[in-house]
Amino acid sequence: MPDPIEILQKYAKPVPRYTSYPTAPHFQQGLGEAILPDMIASAANGGRISAYMHIPFCDRLCWFCACHTKQTQRYDPVSAYVGSLINEIGLYRERLSARPALAHLHLGGGSPSLLRQDDFVRIAEALESAFLIDGDTEISIEIDPNDHREDLLAGMKRLGVTRASIGVQDFDPAVQEAINRPQSFEQTRDLLLAVRSLGIASVNIDALYGLPLQTMERLENTIAGVISLSPERVALFGYAHVPWMKKHQTLIREGDLPGPMERFRQAQRAEALLVEAGYIKIGIDHFARADDGLALAAQAGTLGRNFQGYTTDRCETMIPLGASAIGRSPAGYVQNLVPTGQYRTSVDNGKLAAAKGYRFTPDDLLRAHAIERLMCDFEFRFEPIRQRFGSLGHHLVEEAMAIARNDEDGLCETDGEAFRIPLSARPFARIVASWFDAHMRQSAFQYSKAV
Ligand SMILES: C[S@@+](CC[C@H](N)C(=O)[O-])C[C@H]1O[C@@H](n2cnc3c(N)ncnc32)[C@H](O)[C@@H]1O
Ligand code: SF4
Incomplete structure (x- = not known):
């Protein structure tokens, strides 16, 4: 059993969460535009595709937030932005002769829950004109319970939302004050009941550990509250404190943050409570009921990882919609312009907003496979890798094999057939995955803490 104190000291260097490989800091300016034709060709090849739509607005700004968003008290910028999204969808419609069938659509942010009903209608109509949306299309949305309104529920119904992800973070008032996110348990419960009344059978709750002023007792109470709401899935993330990237995080007092060992204990305790309550642990930070699609995919070895976290989505092509959204094709990644104004100018003038991107090399595809399997299954098998990638x-x-031989800390092992992260070392999966990251070796970019 690796000693967590020693491991945390030895591998103090921050590592990526590997929601992609290579990770976004390695995307290159201008390459998005070069990959775009490949992405459109793969979207048009007859298979089912996915789409991600980003809404970079919130009516409040939580100090812990690392997402790409902007606070707005007025709705005008949001409805103007929806106009640009519709233009962007129209540009895809022109480029895709037959409507590709949409397998998954995720609305993330920011807070897509601040969209008004008429904007949901406009978005739904635009999407339906460009893509085939049928009974098998999974549509998920991130909801801030603060945005709970009748008109939101009506909008979600029109869009055909099948899965809702509700942000909780922590229920304790002192922690909430330290992160500027007041949100009562009752508010969250009422939203969840309303979501269920729409017939949405799959609900996820996001909770965080490692927050300022978060004690073990406060975390335990939060997790007990989450469990009492019976979501099908729980995402338990470690708070990523990256004030050099997100200026508003400087409003969080660093002296209030739990240290690395306390973070480790918090993660372990929250995990134990969720498992005790019957949740199956999925990968490094998700939990799901045994009959949930995510748990079934984990069991079948078909779980995937993308920018939204763990997923059952195995489509090769993902279309990016909205400022900063990232898409994917077998050729590489495409990221839309990040500044909202620049994104809007581009799509409003008839030009898709692809900016940064990345073209996969054969070595990237190989390492992406190994890292994704480690993050999903905590192992990768040798024979499929030899068969699929030949001499590479x-x-x-x-x-x-060399990594396993040289590991002195019990973080990995091999039996000659597979490379594996043993159960006791799973909290350190990001560290082990980073050993296969050829880009990380040359990178100066600073990620968040590994645990
Ligand atoms: C776009 S937000 C969720 C939707 C909605 N805006 C809300 O806050 O309820 C996505 C999730 O990212 C997670 N998140 C945001 N900032 C984070 C950070 N600095 N570290 C770890 N997780 C973070 C939170 O758990 C949050 O629920
Ligand atoms: S956590 Fe959610 S509501 Fe808070 S600022 Fe971030 S995206 Fe907006």
Whole structure:
């Protein structure tokens, strides 16, 4: 069993969460535009595709937030932005002759829950004109309970939302004050009941550990509250304190933050409570009921990882919609312009907003496969890698064997057939995954803490 204190000291260097490989800091300016034709071609090849739509607005700004968003008290900028989204969808419609069938659509942010009903209608109509949306399309949305309104529920119904993700973070008033996110348990419960009354059978709750002023007792109470709401899924993230990237995080007093060992204990305790309550642990930070699609995919070895976290979505192509949204094709990643104004100017003038991007090399595809399997299954098997990637695959297997031989901390092992992260070392999966990250070795970018 690795000693957590030693491991946390030895590997104090921050590592990525590997929601992609290579990770976003390695995307290159201008390459998005170069990948775009490949992405459109793969979207048009007859298979089902996915889409991600980003809404970069919130009516409040939580100090812990690391998402790409902007606070707005007025609705005009939001409805103007929806106009640009509709223009962007129209540009895809022109470029995709037959409507590709949409398998998954995720609305993230920011807070897509601040959209008004008529904007949901406009978005739904635009999407339906460009893509085939049918009974098998999964549509998920992130909801801030603060935005709970009748008109939101009507909008979600029109769009055909099948899955809702509700932000909780922590229920304790002192912690909430330290992160500027007041939100009562009752407010969250009422939203959840309203979401269920729409017939939405799958609900996720986001909770955080490592927050300012979060004690073990406060975290335990929060997790007990989450469990009492019986969501199908729970995402338990460690608070990523990155004030050099997110200026408003400087409003959080660093002296109020739990230290690395306390964070580790909090993660372990929250996990134990969720597992005791019957949730199955999925990958490094998700939990799901045993009959939930995520748990079934984990069991079947078909779980995937993308920018939204763990997913059952295995589509090769994802279309990015909105400022900063990231899409994917077999050729590489495409990221839309991040500044909202620049994104709007581009799509309003008839030009898709692809800016940064990344073109995969064969080595990237190999390492992306190994890292995704480690993050999802905590192992990768050698034979499929040799078969699929030929001599490159053989080299990676040798590399994995050498890594396992040189590991003095019990973080990984191999039996000659697979490379594995043992159960006791799973909290350190990001560290082990980073050993296969060829880009990380040359990177100066600073990520968040590994645990
Ligand atoms: C876009 S927000 C969720 C939707 C909605 N805006 C809300 O706050 O309820 C996505 C999630 O990212 C997570 N998150 C945001 N900032 C984070 C940070 N600094 N570290 C870890 N998780 C973070 C939170 O759990 C949050 O619920
Ligand atoms: S956590 Fe959610 S509501 Fe708070 S600022 Fe971030 S995106 Fe907005």
